[in-house]
Amino acid sequence: MSLNTAQNASGEAPSTSRPAPNLNNSPRLKRRRRPWVFALCAAFVAAGALGTAFAFTSVNDTQEVLVVSRDIKRGETIEVGDLSVVRVSVDPALTPVAGSQKGELQGSRAAVDLWAGTLLTEQAVTDSLVPGEGESLVGISLTPAQMPSEPLYGGDAVRIVTTPGDQGEVTDEEPVTIEAVVVGVSRVEETGETVVDVSVPEREAADLAARAATGRVALVLDARER
Structure with a gap:
């Protein structure tokens, strides 16, 4: 039997091996860069930083001040239980009484009518009554x-x-x-x-x-x- 006419037992010609394709040589897809995505991310980061800074500043701008807990008529003696301490952001034009002075106001008098829930200012408190003696x-x-x-x-x-x-x-x-x-x-x-x-x-x-x-x-x- 000659070699060029040889067949396998099933009558099929022997298969010839082919080299596997080189996948590394296939063309790569280029990713498109979208500038607006980066700009949007940068905007979110900046907004978050500003929000954090604002919250930090707002907390630092608040201070403990005194508010009136019940109605106090002009001339009445102020008791410690008549005042409460709250933390708020105060307008620089106001002169509120600091919360740390709550105990010091015991026995003072209201220079004007004070209503519950109002901010206590320095002008609203006095140590003397009007009219005075004589x-x-x-x-x-x-x-x-x-x-x-x-x-x-x-x-x-x-x-x-x-x-x-x-x-x-x-x-x-x-x-x-x-x-x-x-x-x-x-x-x-x-x-x-x-x-x-x-x-x-x-x-x-x-x-x-x-x-x-x-x-x-x-x-x-x-x-x-x-």
């Missing part, structure tokens, strides 16, 4: 023509001067003048008048009240520089 408080209702247009503030030194009578008579005598200190000012919208509370010595309170009741008085604001 002083009396008198309310005077004045029209715009009976007082200066300059706004009045607590502590202003003023004089209450008796004005001429209904007939406008003017005498050679010096007008009666009573020195006083402004304690409070309120405006009556219905009448347009202004009620000025002034503190005067007790011996002059009755005379001033009687003169103020006639409506023939005027308020004079003296120099604020002392």
Whole structure:
């Protein structure tokens, strides 16, 4: 039997081996880079950093201050149980009382009416009452023509001067003048008048009240520089 005509027992020609394909030589797919993906990731990272910084700053900006726990009328004694300590972010324009001073306010008095839930400021607390000993408080209702247009503030030194009578008579005598200190000012919208509370010595309170009741008085604001 010749070699070139040899067949296997089944009659099939012997198979010839073929080399395996080289996969390393196949062309690679190039990945497309998407710039917007990187930009979006960078934006998320920056936003997270800003959020963390804001939260950190917000926490550091808060401080412990005192708030009123129950309604306190003007002049009432402040007890420790009337105040609570909270941590809030406070406007720099305010002057709140620090929470650490809670115990120090025991026995102080409310300088104004305090309502539950309001922030306690330094101006709302006093160690003395108005009027003080030997002083009396008198309310005077004045029209715009009976007082200066300059706004009045607590502590202003003023004089209450008796004005001429209904007939406008003017005498050679010096007008009666009573020195006083402004304690409070309120405006009556219905009448347009202004009620000025002034503190005067007790011996002059009755005379001033009687003169103020006639409506023939005027308020004079003296120099604020002392």
